[in-house]
Amino acid sequence: MKYGRNIAISVMCVLLGMMMAWQYKSIDYNEREKSLERKSVEELKDELIREQRNNENLSARNAELEKENKEYENAKGDVTKETQILKHELERARIIAGLVDVKGKGLVITIDNDLVDVTESNLLNVVNELRASDAQAISINDERIVGSSEIREAGRKYIMINGKQMRAPFVIKAIANPDKLERALMLLGGVLDSLEDLKVELRKEDNIVINKVRDDGSVIKTDMLTPVVNQ
Amino acid sequence: MQQNKNILLGIIFAVLGLVISLQIKSIVYSNKNLKSEMAEEVKKLITEIQKEKEIGKKLSEKVSENERIKEENIKNSITIRKDDNLKNIKEELDLVKMKAGLVSVKGAGVVVSLDDADARITEDASTLILHDRDILRVVNELKKANAQAISINDERITSLTECVCAGPTIMINGKKYTTPFVIKAIGDPNVLYDTVKNSKIAYLLARDMIKISISKVSDITIPKYDSIKIDSLFSGLEVINNEIR
Numbered sequence: 001m002k003y004g005r006n007i008a009i010s011v012m013c014v015l016l017g018m019m020m021a022w023q024y025k026s027i028d029y030n031e032r033e034k035s036l037e038r039k040s041v042e043e044l045k046d047e048l049i050r051e052q053r054n055n056e057n058l059s060a061r062n063a064e065l066e067k068e069n070k071e072y073e074n075a076k077g078d079v080t081k082e083t084q085i086l087k088h089e090l091e092r093a094r095i096i097a098g099l100v101d102v103k104g105k106g107l108v109i110t111i112d113n114d115l116v117d118v119t120e121s122n123l124l125n126v127v128n129e130l131r132a133s134d135a136q137a138i139s140i141n142d143e144r145i146v147g148s149s150e151i152r153e154a155g156r157k158y159i160m161i162n163g164k165q166m167r168a169p170f171v172i173k174a175i176a177n178p179d180k181l182e183r184a185l186m187l188l189g190g191v192l193d194s195l196e197d198l199k200v201e202l203r204k205e206d207n208i209v210i211n212k213v214r215d216d217g218s219v220i221k222t223d224m225l226t227p228v229v230n231q
Numbered sequence: 232m233q234q235n236k237n238i239l240l241g242i243i244f245a246v247l248g249l250v251i252s253l254q255i256k257s258i259v260y261s262n263k264n265l266k267s268e269m270a271e272e273v274k275k276l277i278t279e280i281q282k283e284k285e286i287g288k289k290l291s292e293k294v295s296e297n298e299r300i301k302e303e304n305i306k307n308s309i310t311i312r313k314d315d316n317l318k319n320i321k322e323e324l325d326l327v328k329m330k331a332g333l334v335s336v337k338g339a340g341v342v343v344s345l346d347d348a349d350a351r352i353t354e355d356a357s358t359l360i361l362h363d364r365d366i367l368r369v370v371n372e373l374k375k376a377n378a379q380a381i382s383i384n385d386e387r388i389t390s391l392t393e394c395v396c397a398g399p400t401i402m403i404n405g406k407k408y409t410t411p412f413v414i415k416a417i418g419d420p421n422v423l424y425d426t427v428k429n430s431k432i433a434y435l436l437a438r439d440m441i442k443i444s445i446s447k448v449s450d451i452t453i454p455k456y457d458s459i460k461i462d463s464l465f466s467g468l469e470v471i472n473n474e475i476r
Binding site for chain 2: 005009012013015016019020022023026027030040041043044045047048050051052054055058059061062065066068069072073076079082083086087089090091092093094095096097098099100101102103104105120121124125128129131132135136137138144145146147148149150151152175209220221222223224225226227228229
């Protein structure tokens with residue numbers, strides 16, 4: 001009889017212990033779930049804003065195309081006008097390709113060896129950050145950075161860009177909103193933090209000139225590309 | 232002794248009762264809060280996003296239709312008028328657009344796939360994840376190997392393409408992507424393959440067990456640059472020494 005009681009009490013205690021553990025876990029889980037939900041609401045809001053912005057841009061692009069098409073239709077028979085419309089488009093394509101010299105407001109960043117040497121990755125990261133801040137044109141030591149520009153370490157002291165050998169200091173010019181650029185670079189844990197062992201200098205300028213890319217077929221090549229229409 | 236035991240049992244049951252009621256309360260509370268308010272907002276947001284996406288789809292269709300009309304108009308003018316100047320400009324425009332990444336292209340090359348490593352216990356969990364900087368370095372290797380056109384998850388790489396980490400996703404041409412990442416490159420397949428295969432970044436990624444695979448492909452299509460930023464590219468920018476002006 002007494003023996004049976006002891007067993008009963010032990011079983012109760014074990015059960016109680018399990019319940020408490022379960023309770024603790026459940027409360028913890030619920031808390032986590034709540035914060036997760038909150039986070040996903042934030043993410044969804046972000047996504048919504050992005051979609052809206054995307055649509056605004058698409059509408060703007062569509063409106064511009066419609067305007068161009070109308071202009072073109074009105075110009076029917078007027079070769080000069082048609083030529084002008086094409087020239088405008090050509091100019092824009094040349095800007096994106098980096099085939100013209102451009103001028104504008106922006107930032108000049110000078111990076112020099114200090115405790116360590118400037119690496120390929122340092123320059124890649126800075127250029128990437130500039131692009132993320134909507135830079136319209138970028139050059140390193142007057143070599144225009146285009147889509148196919150490589151950054152290659154060559155030996156210990158040299159870096160090759162667009163097939164041209166150069167060494168520190170690296171002067172990176174970028175045309176974009178200078179304040180936005182500076183803010184993006186100075187961000188805590190951002191790209192400048194990763195350059196703390198180097199000498200870095202930022203200078204905002206109103207009239208930055210960025211040269212066009214060398215267009216002799218060595219930097220931009222297209223001989224292996226076949227255009228695909230209707231895509 | 233018998234009485235003591237009874238008291239003990241009584242206490243145990245009381246605590247048990249308390250625990251059960253707490254448990255029920257916690258569940259009821261979380262259900263009320265989560266499932267009603269939050270879920271309501273989530274649902275609303277999802278429908279709104281869906282709506283915006285549909286609008287976006289229609290707008291994209293309109294844009295490509297208008298682009299087609301534009302192309303046709305120009306072609307018609309050239310055939311009707313037989314104006315050499317117009318024809319030359321159009322030819323140059325096509326070439327420059329190809330250089331700028333504004334035309335979809337195809338050719339032979341390589342496809343590099345990257346994905347996070349499988350979960351495992353390590354000192355530094357961030358080595359399990361693929362970072363924006365890893366992708367940048369792989370793309371740079373492809374550029375070293377003279378890739379003529381590159382895309383990441385079908386986003387064309389141009390002079391203006393960024394690739395930055397934004398939380399758990401990576402932003403490319405202003406759009407967010409998550410793993411896996413598929414990088415396509417057109418160029419000499421053997422040179423591209425060997426350069427990436429023997430690069431330091433491929434070694435480092437493989438060491439951290441990030442999934443990386445490279446394959447030569449004879450027919451790759453890379454879409455044109457289609458950034459949502461495309462019209463903000465020209466504001467405040469002045470072109471100098473431009474002979475076509």
